[in-house]
Amino acid sequence: MAATPASNAENGPADVTAVSSATPAFSPLYQQIKSLILQSLQAGEWKPGEAIPSEMDLAARFRVSQGTVRKAIDELAGENLVVRRQGKGTFVATHSEQQVQYRFLKLMPDSGDRDDEGPAQRTVVECKRVRATADVARLLALRSGDAVVQVRRVLAFGGVPTIVEDLWLPGNAFKGISAEQVAGYHGPTYAMFEEEFGVRMVRAEERIRAVAADPQQAELLKVEQGTPLLSVERVAFTYNDAPMELRRGFYRTDTHHYRNELN
Amino acid sequence: MAATPASNAENGPADVTAVSSATPAFSPLYQQIKSLILQSLQAGEWKPGEAIPSEMDLAARFRVSQGTVRKAIDELAGENLVVRRQGKGTFVATHSEQQVQYRFLKLMPDSGDRDDEGPAQRTVVECKRVRATADVARLLALRSGDAVVQVRRVLAFGGVPTIVEDLWLPGNAFKGISAEQVAGYHGPTYAMFEEEFGVRMVRAEERIRAVAADPQQAELLKVEQGTPLLSVERVAFTYNDAPMELRRGFYRTDTHHYRNELN
DNA sequence: CAGTGGTCTAGACCACTGG
DNA sequence: CAGTGGTCTAGACCACTGC
Numbered sequence: 260m261a262a263t264p265a266s267n268a269e270n271g272p273a274d275v276t277a278v279s280s281a282t283p284a285f286s287p288l289y290q291q292i293k294s295l296i297l298q299s300l301q302a303g304e305w306k307p308g309e310a311i312p313s314e315m316d317l318a319a320r321f322r323v324s325q326g327t328v329r330k331a332i333d334e335l336a337g338e339n340l341v342v343r344r345q346g347k348g349t350f351v352a353t354h355s356e357q358q359v360q361y362r363f364l365k366l367m368p369d370s371g372d373r374d375d376e377g378p379a380q381r382t383v384v385e386c387k388r389v390r391a392t393a394d395v396a397r398l399l400a401l402r403s404g405d406a407v408v409q410v411r412r413v414l415a416f417g418g419v420p421t422i423v424e425d426l427w428l429p430g431n432a433f434k435g436i437s438a439e440q441v442a443g444y445h446g447p448t449y450a451m452f453e454e455e456f457g458v459r460m461v462r463a464e465e466r467i468r469a470v471a472a473d474p475q476q477a478e479l480l481k482v483e484q485g486t487p488l489l490s491v492e493r494v495a496f497t498y499n500d501a502p503m504e505l506r507r508g509f510y511r512t513d514t515h516h517y518r519n520e521l522n
Numbered sequence: 523m524a525a526t527p528a529s530n531a532e533n534g535p536a537d538v539t540a541v542s543s544a545t546p547a548f549s550p551l552y553q554q555i556k557s558l559i560l561q562s563l564q565a566g567e568w569k570p571g572e573a574i575p576s577e578m579d580l581a582a583r584f585r586v587s588q589g590t591v592r593k594a595i596d597e598l599a600g601e602n603l604v605v606r607r608q609g610k611g612t613f614v615a616t617h618s619e620q621q622v623q624y625r626f627l628k629l630m631p632d633s634g635d636r637d638d639e640g641p642a643q644r645t646v647v648e649c650k651r652v653r654a655t656a657d658v659a660r661l662l663a664l665r666s667g668d669a670v671v672q673v674r675r676v677l678a679f680g681g682v683p684t685i686v687e688d689l690w691l692p693g694n695a696f697k698g699i700s701a702e703q704v705a706g707y708h709g710p711t712y713a714m715f716e717e718e719f720g721v722r723m724v725r726a727e728e729r730i731r732a733v734a735a736d737p738q739q740a741e742l743l744k745v746e747q748g749t750p751l752l753s754v755e756r757v758a759f760t761y762n763d764a765p766m767e768l769r770r771g772f773y774r775t776d777t778h779h780y781r782n783e784l785n
Numbered sequence: 786c787a788g789t790g791g792t793c794t795a796g797a798c799c800a801c802t803g804g
Numbered sequence: 805c806a807g808t809g810g811t812c813t814a815g816a817c818c819a820c821t822g823c
Contacts, residue, residue, distance in 0.1 A: 462783070465781070
């Protein structure tokens with residue numbers, strides 16, 4: 260009964276080549292298993308923080324060997340979609356964990372660790388429903404005029420306002436979001452998105468520039484107008500590469516810096 | 523003759539735990555194989571661009587199964603130290619390849635591909651031997667006053683000067699480097715370092731800030747003094763995490779942006 | 786066609802977690 | 805102690821490259 264991959268005979272396991280017999284594209288079994296798991300992840304069969312079935316169980320479910328499931332999960336773990344814990348199981352990744360908190364925030368204090376200065380103090384300046392402008396719509400894969408939620412907030416570290424940023428969220432997925440929710444939640448904002456709206460951010464792209472502080476930014480960050488600021492435009496994506504957040508931030512870099520690792 | 527990593531008994535597979543019986547630290551066999559390969563890479567047993575022995579050969583050399591060698595090479599490939607090519611072999615990674623050229627340069631034109639604007643035009647402003655200041659020495663793991671080579675250059679894209687940067691290189695490893703060499707080499711500077719000095723950069727760390735152009739930067743980049751520029755400080759490392767280059771660059775970001783992917 | 790990396794399996798054993 | 809992920813092996817076959 261166990262699968263005998265790539266064998267056409269009676270008993271054979273999933274026929275790897277049969278998936279799309281028209282295209283000559285060859286897709287390994289473990290890739291197919293991977294996308295099956297991915298579908299379950301997307302569908303919410305297992306929630307963030309929960310354990311997914313053991314490798315043995317999944318092997319039985321998909322009629323393949325444990326090694327094949329293993330390789331599929333290896334890739335998912337490499338993409339930070341799941342987390343393996345020896346002796347315990349494999350868990351759906353979440354932004355709530357201590358270890359990888361602020362995974363997407365690359366701004367670091369010049370000296371000392373980020374833990375030293377504690378969590379950011381969040382001040383929500385405004386939170387309103389608006390219609391998407393052309394560029395917001397484009398980046399969020401919406402149509403101009405679609406409903407979006409715009410949040411403007413200031414993040415301070417050790418009492419010093421350091422970041423001012425706008426968030427744009429598709430109105431559909433974030434119905435009823437409020438300023439209190441954004442400001443009051445304990446933990447990363449992306450963890451709140453998971454808990455309150457079932458939206459898990461998986462990856463993001465940033466475009467960084469140097470700009471001069473305009474009057475409003477200068478006031479919110481308590482710097483002189485014209486001070487150079489780091490402009491960080493981020494598009495964050497959920498599972499199927501669907502953009503779910505646009506963020507435009509302006510960072511003071513007199514006591515902090517944006518840290519990046521090149522491999 | 524052939525290495526028998528950490529095996530005590532005659533026939534059995536290598537005893538994984540015996541490596542450091544004092545420390546309870548457990549090091550899997552494939553990790554040991556990985557560091558053996560890494561040592562050969564460092565020692566220059568195989569040069570950038572060359573093929574390393576086949577998995578079968580390495581398995582025989584180290585007296586382990588092919589699967590174990592495979593997992594070791596998988597990690598090396600994941601760190602971009604080595605490149606696998608099906609049907610051909612596994613090759614030592616190099617900065618000379620077309621595909622991954624400018625792996626460390628994240629500045630992108632706002633519209634269009636980087637290939638569209640062609641290679642950067644390099645102008646070397648100066649190239650001189652100096653003594654390391656305290657901060658340069660610290661970042662390069664040298665002592666203050668040690669000999670270093672400083673290179674100042676301007677990079678232009680499509681005729682527009684966009685980057686001005688200083689490079690500091692340990693004098694020891696880069697003896698005899700000249701302005702002509704830096705300016706005249708066809709291909710990435712890091713490829714030149716490999717060919718001419720046997721120094722291969724493996725990874726790098728960057729610290730990014732927004733600053734105002736000083737008079738000299740303004741002149742070289744043909745912008746107004748005070749224009750916001752992206753300040754990018756990079757330390758590049760060779761094999762054993764040894765820092766081998768410090769680079770301080772200033773980027774115009776009116777037509778380009780620094781692109782980053784968050785996972 | 787031989788040689789390379791890539792996939793898949795089956796089974797054994799190890800390390801770690803928690804009841 | 806049972807259950808989980810982690811390692812290692814041996815062997816089969818597939819996909820790709822180049823002679």
